[in-house]
Amino acid sequence: MSLTNKQIQQDYSADCQSILSAIQDTFNLVEEMEELGTNVCYPPSTSTLNVLQTAAGAQTKQSSQLSACMKHLGNLAKRVSNPISKVLVTGDVNSGKSSLVNALLNKDILPVDQQPCTSIFCQVYSYTNQNDSEDQVHAIMDVDHYEKANTDTYHTIEARHLYRTIVDQDIPYKMLNVYTARNDQLLKRESLLHNDIVDVVLIDSPGLNTDSVKTTSVFARQEEIDVVVFVVSAENHFTLSGKEFLMNVAQEKKHIFIVVNRFDSIRDQERCKRLILQQIELVSPATFAQTEELVHFVSVAQRADSAAFTRLEQSLRSFVLCNRSLSKLTPAKTYLHNVLQDVNFIAVFNEDNAREQLNTVVNELESTFLPDMNNLVETAGFVQNSLEQLTQNALESIERTTFNLVKETTSDVALNKCIESVTYPGLRLAWQYAQDISDALASHLQSDLYRIEEQANQGTTECIDKMNHFVVEQLTKWNHTAVADAHNTHSTTPSTQHQRIHINVQARDFLLERRFVNNKKVALSCLGATGATVMFFKCISVKDMTLDFLHRYLNPLLDDPTANLPSRRIVANCVAAAGILSLGWTAYSFIAAVPLALRSNLKLKFQAAVENEKLQENTKHLITHGVQSILDSKNTAIASRIQQLIQEKQKEKQQLEDRVASAQSVLDQYNSLAFRSNALLVKIKASLHEN
Ligand SMILES: Nc1nc2c(ncn2[C@@H]2O[C@H](COP(=O)(O)OP(=O)(O)O)[C@@H](O)[C@H]2O)c(=O)[nH]1
Ligand SMILES: [Mg+2]
Numbered sequence: 202m203s204l205t206n207k208q209i210q211q212d213y214s215a216d217c218q219s220i221l222s223a224i225q226d227t228f229n230l231v232e233e234m235e236e237l238g239t240n241v242c243y244p245p246s247t248s249t250l251n252v253l254q255t256a257a258g259a260q261t262k263q264s265s266q267l268s269a270c271m272k273h274l275g276n277l278a279k280r281v282s283n284p285i286s287k288v289l290v291t292g293d294v295n296s297g298k299s300s301l302v303n304a305l306l307n308k309d310i311l312p313v314d315q316q317p318c319t320s321i322f323c324q325v326y327s328y329t330n331q332n333d334s335e336d337q338v339h340a341i342m343d344v345d346h347y348e349k350a351n352t353d354t355y356h357t358i359e360a361r362h363l364y365r366t367i368v369d370q371d372i373p374y375k376m377l378n379v380y381t382a383r384n385d386q387l388l389k390r391e392s393l394l395h396n397d398i399v400d401v402v403l404i405d406s407p408g409l410n411t412d413s414v415k416t417t418s419v420f421a422r423q424e425e426i427d428v429v430v431f432v433v434s435a436e437n438h439f440t441l442s443g444k445e446f447l448m449n450v451a452q453e454k455k456h457i458f459i460v461v462n463r464f465d466s467i468r469d470q471e472r473c474k475r476l477i478l479q480q481i482e483l484v485s486p487a488t489f490a491q492t493e494e495l496v497h498f499v500s501v502a503q504r505a506d507s508a509a510f511t512r513l514e515q516s517l518r519s520f521v522l523c524n525r526s527l528s529k530l531t532p533a534k535t536y537l538h539n540v541l542q543d544v545n546f547i548a549v550f551n552e553d554n555a556r557e558q559l560n561t562v563v564n565e566l567e568s569t570f571l572p573d574m575n576n577l578v579e580t581a582g583f584v585q586n587s588l589e590q591l592t593q594n595a596l597e598s599i600e601r602t603t604f605n606l607v608k609e610t611t612s613d614v615a616l617n618k619c620i621e622s623v624t625y626p627g628l629r630l631a632w633q634y635a636q637d638i639s640d641a642l643a644s645h646l647q648s649d650l651y652r653i654e655e656q657a658n659q660g661t662t663e664c665i666d667k668m669n670h671f672v673v674e675q676l677t678k679w680n681h682t683a684v685a686d687a688h689n690t691h692s693t694t695p696s697t698q699h700q701r702i703h704i705n706v707q708a709r710d711f712l713l714e715r716r717f718v719n720n721k722k723v724a725l726s727c728l729g730a731t732g733a734t735v736m737f738f739k740c741i742s743v744k745d746m747t748l749d750f751l752h753r754y755l756n757p758l759l760d761d762p763t764a765n766l767p768s769r770r771i772v773a774n775c776v777a778a779a780g781i782l783s784l785g786w787t788a789y790s791f792i793a794a795v796p797l798a799l800r801s802n803l804k805l806k807f808q809a810a811v812e813n814e815k816l817q818e819n820t821k822h823l824i825t826h827g828v829q830s831i832l833d834s835k836n837t838a839i840a841s842r843i844q845q846l847i848q849e850k851q852k853e854k855q856q857l858e859d860r861v862a863s864a865q866s867v868l869d870q871y872n873s874l875a876f877r878s879n880a881l882l883v884k885i886k887a888s889l890h891e892n
């Protein structure tokens with residue numbers, strides 16, 4: 202190996218390593234994009250994309266496009282590290298492709314014809330270390346499963362039958378692999394095929410026409426094709442098919458090695474050159490820029506001792522060897538450049554979207570949600586305090602009212618009215634009368650207590666209504682359902698078992714006590730009765746004293762015949778009558794005072810019982826307690842609903858925060874993708890410019 206070749210080899214190895222690592226980095230970026238899956242948005246206009254443009258718009262196609270890209274990158278890596286260099290020779294029918302391959306091989310191995318004859322691709326392996334004594338032809342039906350060592354994967358054809366196989370339109374083969382015998386002629390000099398660096402494989406292809414242009418373009422764009430040699434007939438210039446082919450492969454193969462053949466048959470060669478170069482400038486500007494090395498006007502048929510052909514051979518060898526990175530690595534770099542540009546474009550596009558989404562959700566959280574939530578929390582506190590105050594006020598009012606109403610219902614006026622409603626049935630039924638009064642008082646109290654309770658309940662309901670209205674008014678804007686619930690809640694009033702007061706009638710209740718007498722007539726009667734009674738007893742003692750007096754002082758009179766005996770009897774009888782009268786008056790007075798005494802005594806007794814049994818206090822406590830428990834449970838229910846509202850808000854807040862976090866992480870991802878793809882792109886661009 203010459204020193205130059207060694208240098209080329211070293212440079213190439215370093216270039217290879219850097220491109221392999223760039224391929225790996227690009228692969229990682231595309232893989233990350235694939236992992237982002239449907240989250241990746243593609244720009245509406247895909248004309249800006251190079252490789253991934255078919256993925257735009259159709260979500261289903263995106264992942265397959267990315268997978269295809271990753272597969273392609275994998276193949277590129279394989280290709281870059283593969284020592285075989287494949288050279289595709291293509292061009293119009295009869296332009297001299299097969300002739301050129303034979304010329305490069307320095308051996309007429311492929312059939313040449315004036316009529317179109319090559320119908321399939323023929324790969325000619327002509328390694329310098331080849332030791333076979335005879336040419337071998339493998340006719341392959343399934344290219345993907347072909348293995349040279351496995352005879353089941355191909356048919357062996359004798360070299361002399363090659364022409365027949367190639368021209369046969371009905372052959373079932375997709376590809377012919379031709380392994381040439383050891384060629385000592387070739388080994389004598391340095392040539393394209395004898396270079397010590399790469400194993401060159403020449404591929405002869407069917408002529409381009411409207412049918413084959415697509416197939417050949419696809420073939421040429423394969424990453425394993427390092428160099429495309431385009432043979433154009435000097436007589437025909439570039440045909441439409443030729444131009445279409447060059448346009449198709451321009452993305453992957455910027456530089457095309459152009460052989461303008463049959464130049465011997467051209468009379469005005471300068472004009473021909475000028476016209477063809479004009480065409481090249483249009484169809485492949487990169488090639489035109491290196492016309493000296495890449496465009497050759499030759500006559501393959503007259504190659505022997507042709508300086509032009511020798512220069513072609515040297516240029517092609519340089520193109521493959523010296524500019525190997527151009528032919529082999531540039532397609533890889535170009536592809537990487539295109540992919541990275543796409544990835545960067547998509548990443549930046551999505552980065553902008555992600556930033557917008559992040560801003561939207563942050564704005565939603567900070568400008569709308571959080572103020573609203575703080576407002577709710579504040580309002581909730583205010584509502585709860587206000588409801589407590591409302592409850593407190595209602596309770597105090599009910600307590601006060603209840604206390605006063607009970608007082609009123611046991612007042613003299615109320616009890617007198619109740620007692621007066623009971624008719625006195627006469628002395629004979631005086632005991633029953635007393636019982637009736639006692640019963641009337643008890644039932645009067647019971648019914649009044651229920652009435653009082655009813656009134657308290659009404660106050661409770663009013664308070665609950667106020668509470669409901671207040672809650673609705675304050676919280677409507679946050680949750681209609683909760684508010685509706687609050688509105689529909691009705692209070693249930695417990696029927697309180699009220700304290701019963703029942704007095705027992707006793708004999709002394711029939712007696713009128715002086716201290717209770719406040720009526721003149723009654724006072725006089727009482728006074729009379731008492732006076733009569735006193736007089737009665739006084740008369741008895743006067744009589745005794747009189748008799749004693751008579752006996753002591755009138756005895757002499759009695760004994761005296763002149764004494765007046767009848768007058769003595771009259772005095773005694775008068776005294777007795779006065780006593781009887783006095784007794785009658787006393788009895789009458791007692792009987793007349795019975796109803797009065799009963800009314801007064803029983804009322805006082807009832808009031809005393811009310812006092813003793815703390816009815817006022819007890820009733821107040823009983824009713825207030827019931828009301829309080831209703832209002833407390835109402836407050837608890839409202840508080841729990843408000844708490845629920847706040848919890849729902851907190852859940853929403855958490856969801857929004859999660860959305861912020863995920864939007865931030867998406868933004869970070871695209872940020873990193875955009876940054877790394879850009880850094881790689883800069884590197885690849887610089888290395889492309891070096892070439
Ligand atoms: N005049 C002339 N004829 C050539 C030249 N090279 C090839 N031919 C002829 O052109 C015809 C087609 O050649 P071939 O190699 O089969 O063309 P292909 O169809 O592109 O493979 C054959 O008859 C060749 O003899 C050349 O340089 N000058
Ligand atoms: Mg041919």
